[in-house]
Structure formats: C-alpha cells, structure tokens
Amino acid sequence: MNYSAELKKFVTSQYVYSSIRITLATVLPCLVLAHFGILKEYFLFPLGTSFVALTDQPGPFIRRRNALTFAIFCFVLVALIASLVMNFKILVFAEIIVFGMFFSLIGVYGQRLAAVGSLSLVVLAIFIDGHLTGANILKSLLIFTSGCIWFLLIFLIVTTIQPYKLAGQMIGENYLQLAEFLKIKAGYYQKNPDYSKLTTQVIAKQIEIKNLQEDTRETVFKTRTIVNESTTTSRLLMLMFLNSMDLHEKLMTSESDYEKLQQSFQDSTILVNIHHYLELLSEEITNIGIALQSGTRAKPLFDLDTELKNLNHHFFDLRNKELNPNNLENFMILRQILMRINEITKEINEIYKVFSQNIKLAKSLSTGLDFKKFMPNEEKLNFKVLKNNISFTSSHFRHALRITIALLLGYLFSLFEFLGLGHTYWIMITITAILKPAYSITKKRNLLRLYGTISGAIIAYTILYFVHINQVLFTILLLSMIMCFSFLKGRYFWAVFFMTIYVFLSFNFLNPGNVDVIFKDRILDTVIAGIIASFVSYVVFPVWEHTQNLDLMKKSAESNLIYFQSVIAKFLENNFDIEDYKVKRKNAIISLANLSDNFQRMISEPKNQRKKLEVVHQFVATSHLITAYTASLSQYVKGNEKYPEIDTENWSKKITAEMQKVINLLHDEKITETLVKESKLEPEDEVEDLLMQRKNEIEENEIVDRRDPNKISHLTEIKNIHDVLELIYDVTKEQRKVIEKYKNETATIKSTEPIPQQS
Template identity: 55%
Template structure:
C-alpha cells in the first residue's frame, strides 16, 4: 500500500473524523435550514448549543456517554440562563463566576468525562455573561438554547442505535494502527545506522500512546453491553481481536536482545537489514488490519508476507550453514531467538486474517474466562465525600480549580476595562479555559499551540473573507473547517485551533457581515491576553510541578514490576498461576511504567529550577522500562515449568532481594542486610550444556536442519539465562540509582 494512500485511509476511517463529521453536520444542517428561512441570526443559539454539547461527548461506553450528555444538556442550559440574567450586573456575574469556576472545575475528581462537562459549562457561562450574543426575551433564548442542546443528544442516540459496534471497531482498529507504528520503530533497531538513544525515546513515547489507547478501549469494549453480554458473531469477534492486540503488544514489547552485540556480529552479513525490512512489512500488515477494522471491513493481506518470511529463514539457514562455529554459536542462538519472536508475530497476524475472513466459528466459541470489570479504569463514584475530601490544598484538583478561578476572574475584570474596548471579550475567558490544564507543562505547551493555531487561522480566514463573499463557497469552507477542527481536537491541537479560528471568523461574518478587521484584531488581542494570564497564574498560583509526583509514580512502577516479575517466575517454576491474575499484573506493570514515563516527559517542560533530580529520575525510568521488558520476555517461556536446569527459585530470590531494597529506599525504610552483592551466585547447568555444544561443533560436522518452527532447547535455556542475568544487573543498577535518589531527598 502506498504510504500516502495508507495515511489518507487511516484518517478517513478514523473515529476522530467520524465523530468530527457527526458534530459538524449536527451544527451545520440546522443552520442551513434556519438560514434558508431567514431565521439564522434570530435563532443562532440553537447551533451554538449543539456545538457545545457535542464537544462534551467523550469516547466511552454508550450508557456513560448518554448520562454525561444528559448532564451536559442540563448544566449548560442552566448556566446559560443564569448568564443571561446576570449579564447586566458585573459584580453578581463575577461572584457567580467564582462559585461556578470552583464547582465545575472540581467535578473533574469524578473523571475525564465530567471534567469535560465542567469545562464546557464554564465556557458557556463565560459567553453569556458578556451579554452581546443575546437579544430579546430570556425565556425565548433559553428555550432555543435548550432545544439546540437536545438536538445533539437526539443525533447521538440515533447514531448509537444504528451503529452499535462502530466506535468499538474503530478503537480496536486504532490499537492495531498503533501496534503497526510501534513495530516500525522496533524495526529501526536492526538498521545499520540506528540511533539507539533517539529510537528508544520514540519507543517509550509510543508505549505511552498505546497505554492510553488501551485504557480507553478497555472501557469501551468491556463496559459496552452489546459486546460483553450479547453473543453475536460481531461482538465476540471484536472482543477476540482486542484481546489479541493486548497479547500481541506484549510480544512486541519484549526487549530481550543486545542490539549492539547483534550488529557487531552480523552487520557484515546484511541479515539484520533483511529483518528490518521484514518487520516493516509486518508493520504494514498491522496498519492494514487497523484500517480495515476502522472501516468495518474484513482485513485482507497487503502483500505476500508468508513468502517474505520463508525467504528470511532461508537467508538465516544459509548464513548458519556457512558461518556457524564454536566461536559464533552464541551469536547465532541470539539471532535464532529474534527470528522465533518474529515468527510468533507472523502467526498472530495470520490468525487475525483467519478470524476476520474465514473461520467465524472461532469467534462464536470465544470465551475469555476473565472478569472484564477488573480490567476497566476505575472512576470515582458520584459521592459528596469524594468531593469534600478534595477540598484541600493537598488535592491537585482543588489547586487546579483555584488557578482556574483566579485566571477567569482576572480575565473578566480586564474585559470590563473600557479603555481597551474589546468587542469579543468573552474570548479571553474561553481561551483561558481551553489552555489551562492541571499541569504547568501541559498548560505551557497548549498555550503555544493555541497561539500558533490562532495566528495562522486568523490570517487565512482574513484572506478568505477578503477574497470571496460567495455564500456557497464560504459555507463549504465553514463546514470543512468544522469537520477538521473537531477531528483534530484531540491529537493535533494547533491544527484544530487553526481550523476553529477559520470557522469562527466565517460564522461571525454570516451573522454580522463586513466586520472582518474587528474580528481579526479582537481574536489576536484576546488570545494574547489570555495566554499571558494563563502563564502567570500557572507559574505563581499554587503550581503543580511534575517532580512532586515522581516518588509516588516510582513506587507504583516498582511495585507493579515486582508483582509482574514474581508471577512470571512462579510460572517458570511450574506453579499454577491464575491467568486472570497474571494478565492483571501485566496490565498494571505496563500502565505504571507508561505513567512514570509520561510524567518524566512532562517534567522536561517545567522550568529548569523545577526539574529536580532529573538525571536520576531518567535513569530510574530507563531501568524500569528494562525490568518490564525483560519480564515480558521471560513471560514468553513461562508456561509449564519445563526448565529445571535454570534454578529459577535462586534467581528469583536474588532479584527479589534487590527489588525489596529499592522499595525500602523509596519508602524511607531501613535497608540493612537486605542485599549482598558479594554473594557467589549459583552456577547454572546452562553453561555446562553450552560448553558441550561448542565441543560438538569443534569435533563433529554441523547437521543443517532447516525447520523454522524448531527452536533448540539449549537456545531457549541460554536466552532465559541471559535474561535472568540482565534482570539482575538492571535491578542492581536501579537500586544504586535509588540510593543516590534517597541521599538527595
């Protein structure tokens, strides 16, 4: 598939374009109808209400989305009414703004969905206390606004009824798209000119994206009744595909090879380049699967990857035939395991094609045997106790609410200063709410993106309105801009603001033609004022710096890694570990690692004086990543305890001693005698077996067996042994990092 064509198909079939188009059409179609009858200016509150309720529609299970939209209809309509009443009374409006600001910012303690409702509620109140957008009787205006709010709710209910599986299919497809991009990054490690540091950084960033997407998809898939309770072929097939994507991610996540050593041994033979090319091919297949799922189509192979797989093994066998010796044995064993993992991923892709196109009976017989509720992100229950408990300066939510109220109050007071004569002063408050986030680093980033997007969009919109006044052309541009804005709002904020500015200019021009210069001036001035306010308030008013969260996130990651690794070791020893507990431990380890990595990346945007112990935290993040990755590598073998030669219990005891010491350091507990680096570790029978094999290669002729499915037992034993050694080295290094961290606290 052409890369550009692939990108276009990804975009066209995505949930973001689908949702953006739905919201845009919900706004534009009633507007066209009203304009046809000459009523748009009188009833423009109808599409305005539709747009705000649509923006509160967050991805999730149907019932949660429906309930959130109902709440949005009520809260947005209520504050619009209050805003209309208080618009002539600035003092009363300011006091109510403070009360609403605290309350609707604090409901974010109940999750992202209510945080979105609260934020948009404050946006609506900010618009209506300005007073310039409403004329005529309050009762009529509020009725029109309420009907516009209910209109989007009706559209949502109809689309959900007509396409109950659409969102789940698109989100599962997006998981495969991300896995394809992740595999493409992993392929770079086998290229001759690989930059290890930058590639590792990109890999970690992609892991954060995958974690967030998996969390959202779990909520949609595991909390949607039609997927969990109904026994339709479609629901079972989608569930199977999502569970498969999680297991596939574990295989791709493994980092059990020393890439530098592989390059040193095989660069001159070019087989690593072939591996990279083949992984790129598999990446294309995964992306194709993702696009098909997003488009609700059956996935079909993009290329003959099976033939490419056979050619890769042929290259390996020829290379082994000509160069295997006692000196190169360990290098070829490592390469053999790389190919084994690649074969496993290839088999998974073949299974996906089989499920999607032929053997539907596989989906009908699906039974995960898991309590799916345990895998869904937990949201706070709607209790007043949770709200009251967060009314404290120790609460990040409360500190954020205070910053919101402070910034809104400053913005509103500035908008009342007659000297500036700003015609759209409510844009200051809207921009404050759009930019400000709980973390300073995120706020700073959005502030810059908002500025870039607004400036670019204003210039383009100004040029469009100066170039043409044809209603059909302007309406087409407005609809396109709306679709792109709502589509890009989550992932490409600067571009979303760019298109938002264009459709705002055109929309206001329809309502009040010939006022382009004032629009241009007000939009840029208001954005600049809001940006300065947000920056100052975020920096000086109860700021939350990322370094303050590091100790907690480090403890969570360390504990999750310990739990996951211990279950893997027990399975290696043949203990019967419940599959559900194992999968839960794996999920928690991956999530904890991604949260820690994400927090570290945000810390890099904090002021230099707030990037405390940056290098130490960076080292801890890297070692945590390796512990999780090596544990996932071991998990590929952890099935029936068939490796008694490895003395896994002794390895486990040694590694656990280091991890317990690290936990004690993080928890500020005594660490005396919890580890002893001078102990002689038990020698492994693997080394003896390896020496025997080298002697055989020296004394006997090599037998050229060419079975791609056969991985010699000694190769597996050697790989597990190497991973155990690497794990022990990494947890020792992590303990040393925490000793330094402990001293600097």
C-alpha cells in the same frame, strides 16, 4: 511513508467519524434556519448543539448518554443564572467563583465530567454579558436548550443504528498504535541506528498505547452487548481487542542488546533484512487497524509466509557459513529474535482468520475472564470524593483555584472599555481551553493556541478578501469544522488553525464585512488570555511534576516486582492463573506509562523545577527495560514445558530480593540482611556446561543443517532464559544504584545545610 495508508487511517478514524457527525448536527439546522432567514435570531440553537457535542467522550453507551444529559442540565443552568445576573457585577464575580471552582473540581470524577465542566465554563463566558441573549432571555434559553437536546437525539439515533461502531474504531486504533510501535522497534535493526532517539520514541509510544488501551477497556468491557457475547460481531470485537493486548506483549519481548547485535553482524545483511520484514509486519498490522476502523474485512497485503521463509533461509545460510565457538551466543540471540518474529507473524495470521467472519469461531469464543479486573480505576460519583479534594494538598483543588482566578482576571479585562475589545468573551473561552492542571501542558497549549490562531486568522482573512461566492465559503466552513473536530484531541495546533477559519467564516455569514474587527479581536484576545494563563499557571499554587515522581517510581517498582513474580511462577508452579497474570501485566504497563508520562511533562517545565531530572530519566529507562525483559521471560513457558537446567528458584529469590531493595530504598526503609544475602545468591545453572559442550561440538565441525523455522534447540532456549534473567537482575541492580546515589546526594545536601541557632 505510505501516504495511502496514512490517509485511510485518518479518514476511517473515530475522530473524523465523530467530527462529521458534530458538523452535520450543527450545520443542518443552520441551513434550515438560513433558508427561512432567521439564522441570526436563532444562532444559539447550533451553538448549543456544538457545545453538547464537544462533551461526548469515547466510552460505553450508558456513560456517554448520562454525561450528555448532565451536560445539558449544567449548560442550561449556567446560561440561566448568567443571563439573570449579568447586570449585577458583584453577582457576576460571585458566579465566576462558584462555577469556576465547582466545574473545575468535578474533574476528580474523570475526563468525561472534566469535559462537561470545561464546556460549562465556556457557556458561562458566552452568556456572561448577554450579547447573544438579547432582551428576551426566556426565548434565548429555549432556543439554546433545544439546540442542546438536538445533539442528544442525534447521538441516540446514531448509536442505536451503529452500536459497535465506536468500539470497532477504538480497537482498530489500538492496532494502528501497535503498528507504529513495531515500526519504531524495527529501527534498531537498520544501519547505524540512533539508539537514544529510538528509546525515547519507544517510551513515548508506550504512553500513547497505555492511554488508548485504558479508554478502549472502558468502552469494550462496559458495553453490555460486547461483554455478554450475544452476537457474532460482539464476540469478534472482544477477541480482536484481547489479541491486541497479547500482541502488545509480544512486541515488547523483542528487547535485546542491539549495540552488541549490530557489532556482531555488521558485515552481514541479516539485520537489514529483519528491519525490512518488521516493516512489512507493521504494514499488515496497520491494514488490520484500518479494516477495524472502517468496519470492512481485511486481506493480507503481502505473502508473509514467503517473506518469512526467505528471512529464515538467510539466517540458516549465514549460520552454516559463519557459526563458530566464538560467535555461538550471538547466533543464539539472533535465533531467538527470529522465533519471536515467527510468533508475531503467526499472531497476525490468526487475526486475519478472524476477519473471515467464521460464525463457528465466534460462537465458540469464550474468554473466561472477569472483565471488572481489567477496568481502569475511576472515582465513584459521591459527594465524599469531592469533599476530600477540597484541600490545598489536592492537585484538583489547586487547578480549580487557578482556573477561577484566571477567569476573574479575564473578566476584569472585559470591563476595561478603553481597550476597545469587541469579543471579550473570547478571553475567558481561551483561558478555559489553555489552562490545564499540568504547567507543561498549559505552556504547550498556550503556544499552539497562539500560533494556530495567528496562522488561521491570516488564512481566513485572505479567503474572505479574495473569495465572495457564498457556496465556496460555506464549503470551506464545513471542511474547516470537520478538520477542527478531527484534530481536537491529538493535534491541537491544527485544531485551533481550522477552528479560527470556521469562526471567521461563521461571523462573516452573520455580519458580512466585519472581518477587520474580528481579526483584531481574535488575536488580541488570544494574546491577553495566553498571558493571563501563563502567569496564573506559574504563580498560583502550581503543582510541579517532580513532586509526583517519588510516588510514581514506588508504584512502578512495586508493579514490576509483582509482574516478575507472576511470570517466574510460570516456571515454578504447575497451576498457573492466566487471568491473574494478565491483570498484573496490565498494572505494570500502566505504572510504567504513568511514570514515563510524568517525566515527559517534567522536561517541559522551568529548569529550576526539573529536580533530579537525570535520576528520574535513568529510573524510567531501567523500569522500561525491566518490564520489557519480564515480558520476554513470559513468552518461554508453553504448556507443561520445564527447564530443569535453570535454577529458577534461586533466580526468583535473587531478583526478587534486588527488586525489594529498590522498593525499600524508595520508601526509606532499611535493607535487611536477608535481602542482601538473597540478592547475592549464585544460581546453579547448567547452561555454561552445556554451552561449552556445544562449542566443542562446533569445534569438531558438528554443525547440523536444521532448517525448521518453528523449532528452536533446547540449548538456545535455556541460554536465552538464562540471559534474560541475568538482564533483569543487572538492570534492577543498576536501578538500585541510581536510587542509592539519589538518596546519598539528598542526604549530603541536608547535612551541609546550616543548622538554625537556638535563641
């Protein structure tokens, strides 16, 4: 592992940048207040700052600003009502029900408002018993409101000074994810690869890339200064993001029959050399990502031209030495892989040219794309959307009920004085943090929260026991806050670990010598909250992932068919709509990632809820291959180049019919005779005749030592096109058999069920 690169990736990321901003915005007022000896009295100021800061989700400036403003309004309203009714227990229960339902339901409008809703419930927990407000409620609310507004001002100043910072960091993270994706793919070429493990990693990484691309699309395409292409920086950022999506497709195209390749070239070092070169490319893409995140210029780490030249020479030497009629097709596959690697290398070299900050290049850049078509779908902010989700069929409504019931149970525990809990609001805060719409995520976060809290509490207790120098403790507090906010999105255990440390240190500064009570309360409250969250998520209107599978399978199958049709159109039509193609490519990748993500969550559910697990797994695997092979097919047509040797029209009908069969089966629709007939078409390709002719030439020792790495024989191209079309058809056929088996098993189960007797 390159530890230097890993450190740079972390330090330059949007998460560290954001966490430093949050920490400074929270801590600087604390220092001023502590200097005047009034920190304890004005503790609500930094608390309000941190709450508003945590609602700031990546995205376009206007949406972030509006969300922060809405968050301040919600926080102040909740704090006001909670402070006014805290002495009336019936009203407290009523406010938990109203706020619990409303602030959970607004998650229907997207992650940004879901974050505002979650933090509003945290504010409710903080103010619910008045332990922080004191006797002067108005003064406390003014202090809290001032702290909230303080972060909004910080946000406005920072985004004005650095309008492109977030976009650059998010685009950079896209490249870092692509580098990791390529590194996983490189694993297929090493000695004795674990194919099953690598395939699982590829699918998991596709999910991460999809989620990140969705967030980046929103940030880039809805940031006016970038879309309007008014400056050099904005145009270059747009170019870099569009290049990252094209590079993603190129990386997907390297899908091959790896087991066959390993068997064919096991006595050679060519595959190991490919593995080494792909890792070099991965490091270069990482270097580009780090440069984008840090806002610096990237320079190549390696001499890729020399490395690629050596790799190609190795292939040509091996080809001239061992090529024969029996292994001709294997060498064709390997040649095509090297061509793909050449194209990826060219793409990376072009990206490096962008970093030369060529003003002419930036000014001449015009994407010509309608960015609205590439935007992620979001619910519009109208009451009708909220109203339509007030139903037991809505997963959002069920989640809102679970949150509300769990908060009510948490509050009930706080009323049991015999438990001797001193910080009971921690129970409600922990419930809000743990309980998520998916059972699998709740289960995972529950365990991570418990482990992180216990380990963090032990470390914090040890620090406070041995360290008594305030300057050292304050430094540890700062670092803990930065690390907590940095890990909050991706590594929950570490976020909770560092959060526990800075909470302990904060309370120690406010009330020195109270560490034993904090230690007991923190762990006990976390355990109680974890038990409540687990119980509620399992018992109260759970939404199991298997109920989502069929709809996601339908969407994936339909998107793959549309994607394939857009690609095959490149072979059939002269006028090809590149924008329409890119939209369909995006939809296919998103549908695949959503299906894969749902399957990954289903694995973590109770065994009795993992229904048809093997069927879904096979469907996910075949869908992944269909998308990847379709992406491979898309790379062949360049310009007006045609392949008359391929019976493209009949291949289009054959594969489309087989894909449509899958869709019909998923929708319980009849498979027509036309579909059956077309799926059995035998395309009249000329590939086999030309291949036989070439084998005869090799038999007669007619091997020409051509060493142009940028050119590939026409026969190799048409052979690979033919093979990819066959692979798409075969995998689709396998997918159809998987669904047929699933349907037959379901029908058998229904037929064996006892028929109820008529009374």
